[in-house]
Amino acid sequence: MSPVRILFLLLCAAILGGGYYLSSQGIWGASAGVTSIRTGSGGMGGVGRVK
Amino acid sequence: MANCPNCGDHVAEALAAAPMAVCPSCDTTLYRLDGRLLSAGTAGEMHDAPLLFGLGDRIRVAGRWHEAVGHARFAYSTGWWDEFWVEDAEGDGRWVSIDEGDVVSQKPLETPPVARVPRRVGAIVSFGEGYRVTEIDEGRCIALRGRFPERLAVGDTYDYVNCMASNGELLSGETHAGETEWFLGQWLDPFELEIERA
Amino acid sequence: MTTEVRAINCPACGAGQTIHGGGRVQTHVCPYCGSALDALDDFRVLARYTDMIRPQTPLKPGDTGTIRGVAFTVIGLIRWVESYGGKQWRWVDHQVFSPTHGYGWITVEDSGHWSFTRKLRVYPRQWLTPDMVERADDRPHLWIGGERMTYYETSDARIDYLEGAFNWVPRLGDRATSITLVGQGRMVTISGFDDDTEREVEETRLLTREEQESFGVAPQPHGPHPLAVRPRWRHHGFVTAVAAGFFLLTALFGLAFGNGDGTPLAGTGRIPVSDLPVELEFETAPSIRLVKLQLYTDVSNGWAWFDMELEDEAGEAVLSGGREISYYSGRDSDGRWTEGSQRGSVVFPVDSPERYTLSVEMSEYGSGQASDQLTSSVVDIRVGGLRFSWRPLAGTAGVFLLIFLATQAAEFLRRGQIMAGSDWTEED
Numbered sequence: 001m002s003p004v005r006i007l008f009l010l011l012c013a014a015i016l017g018g019g020y021y022l023s024s025q026g027i028w029g030a031s032a033g034v035t036s037i038r039t040g041s042g043g044m045g046g047v048g049r050v051k
Numbered sequence: 052m053a054n055c056p057n058c059g060d061h062v063a064e065a066l067a068a069a070p071m072a073v074c075p076s077c078d079t080t081l082y083r084l085d086g087r088l089l090s091a092g093t094a095g096e097m098h099d100a101p102l103l104f105g106l107g108d109r110i111r112v113a114g115r116w117h118e119a120v121g122h123a124r125f126a127y128s129t130g131w132w133d134e135f136w137v138e139d140a141e142g143d144g145r146w147v148s149i150d151e152g153d154v155v156s157q158k159p160l161e162t163p164p165v166a167r168v169p170r171r172v173g174a175i176v177s178f179g180e181g182y183r184v185t186e187i188d189e190g191r192c193i194a195l196r197g198r199f200p201e202r203l204a205v206g207d208t209y210d211y212v213n214c215m216a217s218n219g220e221l222l223s224g225e226t227h228a229g230e231t232e233w234f235l236g237q238w239l240d241p242f243e244l245e246i247e248r249a
Numbered sequence: 250m251t252t253e254v255r256a257i258n259c260p261a262c263g264a265g266q267t268i269h270g271g272g273r274v275q276t277h278v279c280p281y282c283g284s285a286l287d288a289l290d291d292f293r294v295l296a297r298y299t300d301m302i303r304p305q306t307p308l309k310p311g312d313t314g315t316i317r318g319v320a321f322t323v324i325g326l327i328r329w330v331e332s333y334g335g336k337q338w339r340w341v342d343h344q345v346f347s348p349t350h351g352y353g354w355i356t357v358e359d360s361g362h363w364s365f366t367r368k369l370r371v372y373p374r375q376w377l378t379p380d381m382v383e384r385a386d387d388r389p390h391l392w393i394g395g396e397r398m399t400y401y402e403t404s405d406a407r408i409d410y411l412e413g414a415f416n417w418v419p420r421l422g423d424r425a426t427s428i429t430l431v432g433q434g435r436m437v438t439i440s441g442f443d444d445d446t447e448r449e450v451e452e453t454r455l456l457t458r459e460e461q462e463s464f465g466v467a468p469q470p471h472g473p474h475p476l477a478v479r480p481r482w483r484h485h486g487f488v489t490a491v492a493a494g495f496f497l498l499t500a501l502f503g504l505a506f507g508n509g510d511g512t513p514l515a516g517t518g519r520i521p522v523s524d525l526p527v528e529l530e531f532e533t534a535p536s537i538r539l540v541k542l543q544l545y546t547d548v549s550n551g552w553a554w555f556d557m558e559l560e561d562e563a564g565e566a567v568l569s570g571g572r573e574i575s576y577y578s579g580r581d582s583d584g585r586w587t588e589g590s591q592r593g594s595v596v597f598p599v600d601s602p603e604r605y606t607l608s609v610e611m612s613e614y615g616s617g618q619a620s621d622q623l624t625s626s627v628v629d630i631r632v633g634g635l636r637f638s639w640r641p642l643a644g645t646a647g648v649f650l651l652i653f654l655a656t657q658a659a660e661f662l663r664r665g666q667i668m669a670g671s672d673w674t675e676e677d
Contacts (some may be wrong), residue, residue: 005487012495012649019645020502022638026538029638031596034570037558101348129289130272151271152351219372238370241350242317 055079057090065120069198080195082202095194095205097124102133103149103241106197107249112147112156112239115139116247119147121197125190125209132190136199144200146234154244155221157236168212168224168231182214182222259284261294269310270324270346273416278325280310280412288414298421301410304328306341306357307466310413314464316365316456321345321353323464325413329406329425342366344415352416355456355464360472363461366438366453369394373450377428378442379403388673391430391439393450398430398437401475402672429453431475431667478666485660492653499646503639511541511633515607519629522546526610529632533601537634542607543594544630548576551616551624552589555609559597562604570595596635607632 022028053067054060058077066072071082073094080091104110106122121136132150145158164178169187176182191208210226223234255268262282268274274288276295283298304326312323325344330337343355345365353367371394382389382403389400405426408419427440434454441448455476461468470477482488514531517524533540546553552575559568575589599605609630616622 005484008484008488009491012491015645015648016495016499016502019499019641019648022641023502023506024538024637026598026635026638028640029539029596029635030598031570031572031594033572034568034595034597036568037566103349149349151273151346151348217372218374219370240370242319242367 053088055081055090056088062088066198070200071202072198073196075196078196080204091204093205094196095124095192097122097194097196103152103154103244104135104246105249106135109247109249110137110147111245112137112145117145117147119197120144121199122195123192123199123203124194126193127188127190131193136197145236147239149241152241154239154241155236156239157221157223157234160222160233160235163231163233164222164224168210168226169214176214176222178222179220180216180218182216182220184212184214186213187211257286257292260286260292261297267311268324268414269322270344270352270414270416271348273352274324274414275416276418277414278411283411285411285420295418296420298411301421303412304339304341304410306343308343308355308357308464312464314460316345316353316355316460316463319347319350321347321350321355323355323413325415326410327408327412327415327419328410330409331404331406333405339409341410344413346414346416356453358474360474360477361468361470362472362474362477363456363466363468364453364476365456365460366451369437369450369452371450372448376448377430377439379426379428380442382428388675391437393430393432393437396432398432399668400671400673401429401431401436401668402670403428434476434480436476473666473669475667475670478663481660481663482656485656489653489656492649492656496646496649496653499642499649503642503646506637506642509633510543510631511539511635512537514540514632514634516631517629519627522611522623522625522628525628526608527630529607529609529630530604531607531632531634532604533599533634535602536636537599537601539635539638540597540599540605540607541594541633541635542597542609542630543592543633544572544574544609544628545592546574546611546625546628548574548591548614548625550577550579551575551622552614553611553625554613555593556612557595557597557607557609559599560606560608561600564606568597570597599634 053062055062055074055076057074057079060074060076062074062081067088074081078094080094081088082091104119106119109116109118117137117139119135119137123134124131125134132148135147136144137147138144145156147154147156164176166177169176169184172184172187174184176184189208189210192203192205195203195205207227212224214222219238221236221238225232256265257268258265259279259282261284262279264279264281266279268277268288277286277288277292279286283301285295285298286292287295306326308323310323310325314321322345323343324346326341328339328341330339338359340359341357345353345355353365356364356366358364373391373393375391377389377391382400391398405424408421408423411419411421425440426442427438429436429438436453438451438453439449455474458468515529517527517529542557544555552573555572557570558566560566572593572595574591574593576591577589578587614621614623616624
């Protein structure tokens with residue numbers, strides 16, 4: 001297999017690995033409308049009414 | 052150890068052991084009888100002509116490398132064609148005929164068609180799926196080089212009939228001295244044929 | 250074969266000329282007087298074509314060049330005319346000959362491209378005829394030599410000029426119908442559509458710059474040609490397959506670790522609204538990253554606002570959030586309608602392991618825009634622990650899908666360029 005193809009496979013594996021890691025860390029998991037009281041922010045948005 | 056009965060030169064073992072061969076030194080046709088090499092006349096003039104491959108070259112047919120060990124040339128109505136006897140590493144052989152880019156590889160048929168030799172272009176030979184006669188002509192052997200699995204002689208004439216199946220398979224019948232031999236094979240593409248020069 | 254180059258005097262006009270081409274030459278057309286001579290019968294005059302106008306072409310019989318490493322000599326010229334819908338196309342085929350590789354054609358195309366055509370000894374089981382093309386709903390294709398060839402055009406052309414030697418017997422005015430299909434870097438033309446005509450398969454490739462220059466003519470392509478379109482990206486198959494594979498893999502990961510409702514940690518069961526606010530205590534296992542709070546209330550034609558607050562073991566508030574649940578239904582001319590849902594959820598990030606207290610309060614409620622009427626009577630609150638967030642995996646799947654679609658789109662556009670000159674039209 002050509003080096004370009006191996007590189008592409010590795011890149012895909014890295015993207016999948018990265019996605020899996022971020023998922024397992026709960027990144028981008030909180031709903032909008034959730035606020036960290038300690039830091040004043042958090043989740044994906046600010047406080048507010050969210051449907 | 053064998054020597055040519057005509058010129059006395061040493062004849063290689065492979066040639067001396069063949070049913071028929073041509074002395075490379077004096078172009079005399081040789082054959083073996085009762086352990087002795089006998090001469091059977093001239094092997095003809097093999098005029099130089101551009102050829103897809105030549106004696107000693109190796110070609111890849113049916114997935115196996117074959118060496119061209121015998122070269123016969125036949126004259127027919129519009130010129131001549133060349134027939135090579137090629138053998139693989141195990142000594143299994145086949146004929147490869149070439150004529151202006153038309154290249155055909157054929158092996159003798161062990162169970163030939165039972166029908167009579169057709170005499171008309173377009174006739175159908177009932178063998179396998181059926182073969183349509185595409186060409187009927189006569190060829191005359193004009194030159195021989197190398198070694199062959201059977202006796203051939205310059206001047207011998209052959210009535211031949213070429214027939215083709217719908218899948219491109221080629222059936223040929225060659226009649227010489229009242230005996231007909233049948234051969235079956237395929238087209239080879241001269242552009243795709245792998246050739247290793249000697 | 251034959252090596253002799255035959256020199257003759259035309260039996261009709263007496264002009265001396267050379268006949269290039271080997272033993273298969275059947276006809277020679279005198280370039281001076283247009284007499285077609287029988288090469289197999291002592292150059293007897295077969296026909297006489299007067300008033301032929303010689304086409305402008307850069308090649309003449311006797312010119313030589315090298316194609317795929319093989320020396321070829323031009324032996325004859327033939328011009329074809331095709332008329333369709335009031336338009337006419339003309340092109341010149343140059344019959345070429347090599348003693349080792351046989352006969353072929355060099356065609357100078359309208360676009361200035363030069364192509365080389367030769368007979369293939371392949372005999373496909375399936376066949377295509379102009380009738381079949383006419384009846385086909387989808388663009389037809391044919392497998393030739395293990396390659397799927399796609400229909401390009403049907404041609405019905407007539408000979409209007411002949412000169413030199415041919416390995417067949419073309420006659421002025423003869424018509425020939427053929428179908429051309431496109432594959433990878435080559436086109437295949439098939440002919441022989443009735444029982445009486447031999448089926449023929451011919452392959453056409455563009456000459457390379459070096460091959461064309463070997464005939465002493467510099468290439469000057471000035472238009473599009475299906476074979477001049479860049480070849481398929483050599484990694485196309487690999488990249489699409491890998492991207493599709495990783496997309497599926499990511500989707501499987503997503504399903505396997507996907508959110509759902511998480512591991513149950515705490516819940517109230519169905520309780521009257523009057524029991525609010527409630528406090529739920531739970532512990533997060535080490536792998537828990539998120540907590541999903543699910544709310545149900547039987548609100549009907551009204552809304553309710555829930556405030557939530559998360560306190561850690563030390564009693565310190567760490568997170569807060571809110572969620573409105575509204576549900577309306579009714580009936581109008583279109584039938585029954587509903588809007589909103591009696592369920593809702595909120596996801597919090599959490600530390601683990603940790604002991605938390607979650608308090609939920611229904612701080613506001615109402616019916617319609619203005620009223621503060623209570624329309625719900627019960628609530629059900631459940632808390633579940635999640636190990637994964639779905640968004641990064643979805644994003645990853647999106648990246649793979651994008652790679653897949655981009656490669657497919659590039660190939661689709663490339664196919665479009667190849668087929669731009671095809672006579673196939675999709676019917677609705």
